[in-house]
Amino acid sequence: MDAVIEVDGQGPSTQASHVYDRLREDLLSGRLAPSRKLQMRFLTEAYQTGQTPLREALNRLTADGLVEVREQRGFYVKDISRAELAELTKTRCWVEALALRESMKAATPPWEEQLVLAQHRLSRAPRSLSATTFEDNPEWEKLHRIYHRVLIANCGSQSLVAFCGQLADQLYRYRRLSIRKAFPSRAVGDEHAAIVNAVLNADVEGAVALLTAHYQRTADVILQDETIFPELKANGG
Template sequence: MSASRGVTHATSVYERIRADILGGRLLPGRRLAIKAMMESYEIGQTPLREALNRLAADGLVSAEDQRGFTVPGISVDELMELTRTRCWLEERALRESMAAATPAWEEAVLLAGHRLSRTPRGPDDPNWEARHRDFHRTLVGHCGSRWLIGFCDQLTDRHQRYRKLAAIRAFPMRDVEAEHRAIQDAVLARDADGAVALLTAHYTATARIILEDESIFPKRD
């Protein structure tokens, strides 16, 4: 196998495993046995290990000496910290994006919101997920800092694992389209305080639904 082909295979399996982790198909705490993964993803050992090491660097896989790889577990404390930190960072990114607003960026926000609203939403719909991610990233993507955008992306990934676990329960409970539309309207009205408050409430509501889901966090007597 050529070096370039090996890199291509490692990249492909990285993307597939990443999608399965973020989509909740590889559950928290699951051991990622190399032999079973090679069979499941139809990939050789070397590109598989490269992909798993890359996912470990991204924080989406845990690598333990002598014990191999596992999908990281979940906890109430981590979810609360992720939500709080995501709100902090995206507040700064959104304010900076709005302060530097241009007609092109505002058109991009409007287009991302329109595409999201026109995409049918289901509890496990990859098209809606892609539009949803694009909408939120567009909101903060004009902040002028690649580092800040990168940190926001990382937190989005970690938060998505929790959100997907609660997707079926959360799906009928919220008018998410109205929440997105309200955020978009505040952004386009140049109401930074209002937009930040709505975005924070949006993420906080998601966290609350996840925390209340006893299939994820069983109640203790």
């Protein structure tokens, strides 16, 4: 049986959740690069944990689609591909269109107020920490996630919201890897505001069209990023 290091009185399950959160952040941020082998010895030292909670965390991340198991070779960071990005985007558009329609069908003043507040807070946060060179702002990312979650939170299905969140995480990893190409010159604030206006005007099809176009526009930019898809350069774009 693996030895488990007790930290601050934490049991194995609590440790696994802690390791899961830290690994997840490093996977989403790109600090653990796509296709990298996740060696147990390195991870136990880097995350100060035992193998049992580590394996539990890795299994959860595999279910989340952020880690993959290669037969007879162990755990690896999930690789990226243009085909997967296109598929994930299409799937997210499908399921969030459903979630947004259901949210708007059941619209209430408190939900609309929450959405307006989420969009307002996001609009006040600078996209970049620097005015001269693009430097990602963690606060903007946090508010951006809240905004998109509030959009679909009124759909009446926590399972649907959870699945949307899983897809969002997988796509966020692509966006982070391509962050300097996907966002610096893009007026995403206008896109966010337009979606909210459509919601407040009860324009269901308009809101859905704006949301799906918003996601597709991001994917289209990333799909042409030679820095993360070097095969584009080899194939001449």
